[in-house]
Amino acid sequence: MLSKCKDGCGPGRRDPGENRSAKGTHVSYLLRVQLPDRPGSLGALAVALGSVGADILSLDVVERGDGFAIDDLVVDVEPGALPDTLITAAEHLPDVLVDSIRPYAGILDTHRELELIDSVATARNDRLQVLVDGAPRVLRVGWCVVADIGKHGAYRVVGSAGAPETHATDIPWMPLDKPTALDGEADWVPDVWREMNTSLAAAPLGSGNRVLMLGRPGGPEFRPSEIARLGYLAGIVATVLG
Template sequence: MDVGVLSGNLAWTEGEEVIVLLRLRIALPDRPGSLGQVTRALGSAGADITQVTVLDRGDGRALDDFTVYWPDAAPRDELLRSLETMDGVAVEGVWTTREAPGTYPELEILKFLTTAGDRALATLIDSMPVLFSADWAAAATEKSPRSIVYSSWRAPAEVPFPDETPGRPAAVTLPSGVHMIVAPLPPLALGLTLARAEGPAFHRSEVHRLTRILEIFLMLPAVERGAGRVFRKATAKPL
């Protein structure tokens, strides 16, 4: 099996077949046997389940994220058809992911940040799409007109931002349908945006996870000094 990155997504080749990682967000009844029924249905459709993460449980319902290996050439509709006849089961989203199952990449990223110096902010932003199975991330000045300090690969030329940066990280969905987590970086006078055009809105557990990462990031001694220098360089550029 050969491992590589195809179109920005973690992918494998088995012979001539390309295997990609997909994530499915599935709501299901919170009762014995429901999870087994879902996993059997996905397996019958050809998905190889590698990880299940419980996001929510309550009021007789559960919300789980399933990470699966899936042939890139196979229509994703086959996954949906395998579940649509199951009573009480609803698929909230299917999207590609670059987050390898069973790993804790945020720990590695935080280790790199401690020695990143002036690259700390860029390293954080570049890592966010991978950590959260998103499309891109960017940081900009809090006040309008916003000045982009740094954006990750695949960020659009015109980065969309909500009108205001909230006082704490929050999930929002723009009128265009792009899902975001918008977070302030108060010591740097910046706002960070993490965006996902494919898949469901960000869950509150994802918002909480990002909040904790940013809290640790902003506590690192070199971060404010290094990011401050990058910020000054960016805002000093002529418009």
Template structure:
């Protein structure tokens, strides 16, 4: 299985190597490391690993946490396969079919940030315009249409809302940690590029009539 681990660790030479060795001892193959932040002598990294061990993910979390000064903040399943350039694939599909830009973005973005589902919400009436295949029928009743990209939580459900042209892109993670500001920035940038690639007035949930 593919897992993602969010790890807070001391930002000093040798610590990353210790963490990598701990993964190796447990039989986890590190496929990708994403640095989310570095400040005040600490770093927060997301590790994507291939895990076929006999232990539960919680055991993996516990074993990695024995590295001095290291804290595993969360472990959760991911469908994001490193090395496949899904960001470029998304933008290529949008450029090829700009009339379906919003649908394409909503369907693709959960896998790009290791989230569970996404929906597009009408900025006026708050109704769902389009949802990804795992989106629930009843979307949480929070204020999903802030004026700027925002991250917030509904209990254990973590959400990001990004304003677009007449809609808001809402991305949700039911498993795993709250969205980091680096992830919010990534989602906002993707939404902005998709808005540019879409034809004027065509950022809708279905192809417009010619």
């Protein structure tokens, strides 16, 4: 995670806690970027984004591979700034590829998982609802649901505010024994989910039939590290729920 910058912030990076005279007038985007895993790459990217008026507010390392890194960057831009401008600036650098870009309205913090687990543990009512309401922010997805299997098949137990109105009622992969990325084009996926090019992932929520399912309309696809992160979170929450 990226800690708050102090006096030495470089170009294109600003202290997330800094008071702005135009507070509330900026727009934030979440960029998923693949860049070379070598010294100076992130600094060069920060300069490139800064050259088009973007400030990096936070950074998460999603995955590291052989000579490359996948990073999620939340950037702040002036209203009216075109997302294509950010893509062009980033991809002007050698070996840099923008995997996805989408509006971001989440809360910037460095202990998202811990805060969500604490919220679920201390909730007085409907802890599953607390879980699905907080998971999209923590895992940076569009929506989250808890599904279970009843006598008439699979059904949605609870869903986040952004969960689609159309439910998946025939889920052949349930029950689930490990966290996994799901095929968003499979026959069980509702048409409206497919039309929105929704990337899907799920993890078992305890030892029963319940699963925690994530949806990311428009992508990107879930990386192996994200699937592992989902599994860890679901496992800890299942223990908290008892």
